[in-house]
Amino acid sequence: MSGVFLTAEWRYLAMLNFAVEPELLGPYVPAGTVLDAWNGRSYVSLVGFMFLRTRVLGIPIPFHVNFEELNLRFYVRREAEGESRRGVVFVKEIVPRLAIATVARVVYNENYSAMRMRHAIERDSTEYGWRHKGRWNRLRVETEGAARPLEPGSEAEFITEHYWGYAAQKDGGTMENRVEHPPWRVWEATAHALDCDAAGIYGDRFGPALAVPPVSAFLAEGSPIVVRHGVRL
Numbered sequence: 573m574s575g576v577f578l579t580a581e582w583r584y585l586a587m588l589n590f591a592v593e594p595e596l597l598g599p600y601v602p603a604g605t606v607l608d609a610w611n612g613r614s615y616v617s618l619v620g621f622m623f624l625r626t627r628v629l630g631i632p633i634p635f636h637v638n639f640e641e642l643n644l645r646f647y648v649r650r651e652a653e654g655e656s657r658r659g660v661v662f663v664k665e666i667v668p669r670l671a672i673a674t675v676a677r678v679v680y681n682e683n684y685s686a687m688r689m690r691h692a693i694e695r696d697s698t699e700y701g702w703r704h705k706g707r708w709n710r711l712r713v714e715t716e717g718a719a720r721p722l723e724p725g726s727e728a729e730f731i732t733e734h735y736w737g738y739a740a741q742k743d744g745g746t747m748e749n750r751v752e753h754p755p756w757r758v759w760e761a762t763a764h765a766l767d768c769d770a771a772g773i774y775g776d777r778f779g780p781a782l783a784v785p786p787v788s789a790f791l792a793e794g795s796p797i798v799v800r801h802g803v804r805l
Contacts, residue, residue, distance in 0.1 A: 574802075579796070583621065586791050647661075665683065
């Protein structure tokens with residue numbers, strides 16, 4: 573097992589999930605993995621969350637400990653060492669700190685961008701905002717009651733229970749990262765909203781996919797997490 577690269581807490585993960593045709597994602601599937609699906613349906617998810625108490629190689633980086641992140645991701649799997657490794661691939665990740673975006677691009681070839689961001693987390697609502705070309709975009713979910721444990725085989729379990737990350741490299745290879753955290757409890761959203769220049773931020777390929785209502789929306793409470801050093805496949 574590789575050593576620890578990053579520790580943090582991921583909290584208040586607001587997730588909007590969109591059904592898409594597999595052909596949309598084919599060009600982005602890293603070598604050595606295959607597109608994953610739930611009940612025959614392929615997904616992309618727009619996820620906003622808080623990155624808290626961040627340490628890189630055990631060291632807190634000044635002004636880069638607590639911040640928002642927004643990512644657009646989809647789901648793959650890889651058969652290795654007798655197990656099926658269910659993982660995520662990021663189409664684009666947005667953070668408010670240029671240094672974070674730069675390190676992620678250089679070290680892992682992840683498609684990070686730096687934008688102004690903000691959040692508003694209340695008892696029954698969670699909202700994330702990001703500013704692109706002078707315009708604030710936002711993602712919001714509303715909830716009620718208590719969070720519930722994940723149901724085995726459910727859509728929410730498929731979306732949240734991924735413990736591997738895969739990133740295609742410029743030379744055609746793939747980087748694999750292991751992520752460790754306990755199962756999360758979730759709230760199913762009672763209402764949700766997305767105001768986003770999807771084509772301007774994610775390109776014409778993903779613009780139409782994010783212009784339709786999501787097929788599901790929920791909020792995961794999150795937990796402390798560990799990200800291990802990447803391994804080249």
